[in-house]
Amino acid sequence: MEKVNNIEEILSIVSECKVNAFGELAIYDTSIRIGSYYVIKPTNVYLHTNVKVGAKKLRLDFRKKKLKIDDFHIELQSMPSLELEDFLCIDTNKFKVS
Template sequence: MSKDGYLIKDLTVNNAALKRLVKVYIWQRRTNSQVWDDYFRNLPDLQSAIRRAALALGPDNKVHPHQQLIKKTVRQQVADCLVKKEATLRICKDFEEIMAIVTRCGKHGFGKLAIYDTAQRIGERLGISPERVYLHRGTKTGAKNLGLDTSRGYLLKDELPEPLQELEPDEIESFLCIFKDKFTLN
């Protein structure tokens, strides 16, 4: 991979162009993401946040598009399991601990993206954010298309092209997934 060369829609993109794409992401996506984050951060209690996170219910009381294909009964089972783990979740020190608990409560049909999204929403309520960029199907494809090593299942910010380092890990996760088909190695 060249140090700063990427291909977006058949056009070579250097770090300056990738930086512009990051600005487009911020302009188009950050506000919607912040609405969800603020919603979970401000729920009246942790139990409400846990239940709504697993059910993928947002401020409009609708299921998040990422989880619309997951059966309601599966989301409910995960929610019930996580509510029982409230005391353990309350004392989590980092995002990895939250992810581990959500993973243990996961059921067939509640995949990696649902686990990540649920952990991220619970983390918002607890004031804990991811420090790594977790790789699920779409994010992993985006990272591979940028020539990044995806073998660990996560990336650190300093391993990413410089323009992406302007974003937070949860934003990078979203960016890589959204734009996964827009860039490939030059």
């Protein structure tokens, strides 16, 4: 792990560790925590579980594995990727889909 340079590499390593009942969200959360230990932050917003729902509500391409900050509406582009992930996961529950 000491030679990892980005979250993508950490996600790859964690996902290769096949653990029973360790799903997409657990892989993501574990990777973020490992990245935090090594002071490695994601530069993209990774779409998993409820984050996909939020992306769909904002009419973003929720079928992708991740979104770049530039993919978001201009009003949201100043937010760091982890805050955008929280926003999609938590705050968009207040939105109605038309």
